[in-house]
Amino acid sequence: MLDVVHEDEAGPTLVGRVMRAVRELVATRSAMPGARLPSIRRMAETQGVSKSTVVEAYDRLAAEGVVVSRPGSGFFVAGRMPVLRLAEAGPKLDRVIDPFWVARQSLETPAEVLKPGWGCLPDDWLPQEALRRAFRAMGRDASANLTAYGSPLGLPALRAHIARSLNERGIEVEPQAVVLADSDSVALDLVCRLLLRPGDTVMVDDPCYFNFQALLRAQRVDVVGVPVTPAGPDIERFAALAAEHRPRLYLSNAALQNPTGATLSSAVAHRLLQIAEAHDLTIVEDDTFGEFEVHPTPRLAALDGLRRVIHVGSFSKTVSAAARVGFVAARPDWVEELLDLKLATGFGNGDANAQIVHRVLTDGAYRRSIERLRTRLAGAMTLTLQRLKPLGLTPWIEPRAGMFLWAELPEGLDSAVLARRALERGVVLAPGNVFSVSQTAGRFLRFNVSQCAAPRIFEVLGEVMRG
Incomplete structure (x- = not known):
C-alpha cells in the first residue's frame, strides 16, 4: 500500500520530507555534485517511509534537475547546480x-x-478554498477533460454560465455567441487580429490600461487618446477625433475605468453609440472589473445589442490570475471568424482551466x-x-x-x-x-x-x- 500523502492534504507530505532531506544533503555539501545518493532501500529506512515514496521523491528531484538517474547504478547529485545571481x-x-x-x-x-x-x-x-475544492472535485470526476482538445468555442457549461450572467446585466446573448480564450488579453488580441490591419487607427481612453497600448503596439496600428472625464470619455473630443481620424475601433473598460476609476454615465453611453454609428466605429468594451460594482452602470453591449459592440471579460480579478480564462461575446458573423482565427493561432483552448473556473463560479460560496x-x-x-x-x-x-x-x-x-x-x-x-x-x-x-x-x-x- 502506498504511503504517499496527497499535496492538498494538511501538513508536510512524506514525498516532500524525502525531497527536503536530499536538498539538505546538497545544500550542506554533504553530497557533492556527482555523488551517489543513498539507495532507495536505505533512504526508505532512514526516513521511515516506503520505497515507493522514495522513488517518487527521487523522480521529482530528477525532473527538477537536482539529481540525475543512471539506470542500473542509482541516483546521483546533478553535476552542475545553477548559481543564483542576486x-x-x-x-x-x-x-x-x-x-x-x-x-x-x-x-x-x-x-x-x-x-x-x-x-x-x-x-x-x-476564493482559494473554493479553488482547492474545484481542483479536488475535478480530480475525482472521471468525466472531466484532462487530456483532450476542447471545443473551439470553449467549455459549453462555462459559456452557458457566462451567457446567463450577461443576460442578467441586460446583454442579450446565447451561449453560442460566447467564445472562450486563454485570458482577457488573449481575447482582446483575437478581436484586434480579426478587425485591424497595420496602419489602422484605434481610439483609447487617455489615460487607459497600459496593456491596451502594448497590445495595440503589437498590432502596428496608430493609437489616438481621448481624454477621460469622471463620466467617461470627453464626448466632444471623442466626436471630433472620430471625425478627424476615422478610427476602426474604440477600446475601453466597461466599468470602473482603469486607471482612473471613472464610471460611464448613461448620457455619455448613448452619445458614444450615436457617434459610433455615424462613423462606422466598432467598440470593444472590457468588463474585467464589472463584478466590483455595487450598483451596476450601463454596458454599451446591452444598449447596442452587440451590433457594433464587442464585449470582453475574464475572471482574473475575482477567481484566479493563474487560471487563465477570458471570453468574447459578439455577433454571430464575428464569432465564426474568431473561431477560425482561434484555431489558426492556438488550436482552441484547453478545458482544464475552464472547468476549474466553472466549478468556482457555481460554488455556493462564490x-x-x-x-x-x-x-x-x-x-x-x-x-x-x-x-x-x-x-x-x-x-x-x-x-x-x-x-x-x-x-x-x-x-x-x-x-x-x-x-x-x-x-x-x-x-x-x-x-x-x-x-x-x-x-x-x-x-x-x-x-x-x-x-x-x-x-x-x-x-x-x-x-x-x-x-
Whole structure:
C-alpha cells in the first residue's frame, strides 16, 4: 500500500520530507555534485517511509534537475547546480518606463517587494478554498477533460454560465455567441487580429490600461487618446477625433475605468453609440472589473445589442490570475471568424482551466466571496485616501467602487522619477505616463488600494517625494 500523502492534504507530505532531506544533503555539501545518493532501500529506512515514496521523491528531484538517474547504478547529485545571481533576482532599475514597466517590475521582483502599483488582488482576497475544492472535485470526476482538445468555442457549461450572467446585466446573448480564450488579453488580441490591419487607427481612453497600448503596439496600428472625464470619455473630443481620424475601433473598460476609476454615465453611453454609428466605429468594451460594482452602470453591449459592440471579460480579478480564462461575446458573423482565427493561432483552448473556473463560479460560496471583495475594497479605498492626504496627493475622483485610485502629486514632482526612487527601496509604484498615450499624466500615480495595506508604502512614498 502506498504511503504517499496527497499535496492538498494538511501538513508536510512524506514525498516532500524525502525531497527536503536530499536538498539538505546538497545544500550542506554533504553530497557533492556527482555523488551517489543513498539507495532507495536505505533512504526508505532512514526516513521511515516506503520505497515507493522514495522513488517518487527521487523522480521529482530528477525532473527538477537536482539529481540525475543512471539506470542500473542509482541516483546521483546533478553535476552542475545553477548559481543564483542576486543582480538577476532584483528589480530592473534601468528599465525604460513604458507600457510594460509596471507589469515587468511587478512580475519579476521578489515576493517581498511591496507593489501598490500592481493590478492584482492579494492572494488571500481570492476564493482559494473554493479553488482547492474545484481542483479536488475535478480530480475525482472521471468525466472531466484532462487530456483532450476542447471545443473551439470553449467549455459549453462555462459559456452557458457566462451567457446567463450577461443576460442578467441586460446583454442579450446565447451561449453560442460566447467564445472562450486563454485570458482577457488573449481575447482582446483575437478581436484586434480579426478587425485591424497595420496602419489602422484605434481610439483609447487617455489615460487607459497600459496593456491596451502594448497590445495595440503589437498590432502596428496608430493609437489616438481621448481624454477621460469622471463620466467617461470627453464626448466632444471623442466626436471630433472620430471625425478627424476615422478610427476602426474604440477600446475601453466597461466599468470602473482603469486607471482612473471613472464610471460611464448613461448620457455619455448613448452619445458614444450615436457617434459610433455615424462613423462606422466598432467598440470593444472590457468588463474585467464589472463584478466590483455595487450598483451596476450601463454596458454599451446591452444598449447596442452587440451590433457594433464587442464585449470582453475574464475572471482574473475575482477567481484566479493563474487560471487563465477570458471570453468574447459578439455577433454571430464575428464569432465564426474568431473561431477560425482561434484555431489558426492556438488550436482552441484547453478545458482544464475552464472547468476549474466553472466549478468556482457555481460554488455556493462564490457570491459571498464577491460581496466580501466589495466590502474589503471599499475599506481599502477609504484607508488609502486617508494615508495619501497628509502626503499632499489629491485624488482625481473618489471612485464609487473598485480597486484603483488615480491621484495627483503636488506641483513640481514627476511620478516616473518617484517610481524609480521607490523601486530602489522595494516599492513598485505605477507612474502616470505608463497609462497615457499623450504622455500628459506625469504628475499622477495609480494605486491599487487592495495592495496598500503596508504602512511602509506611504513611508517610502514620503521619502522619495522629499527627495
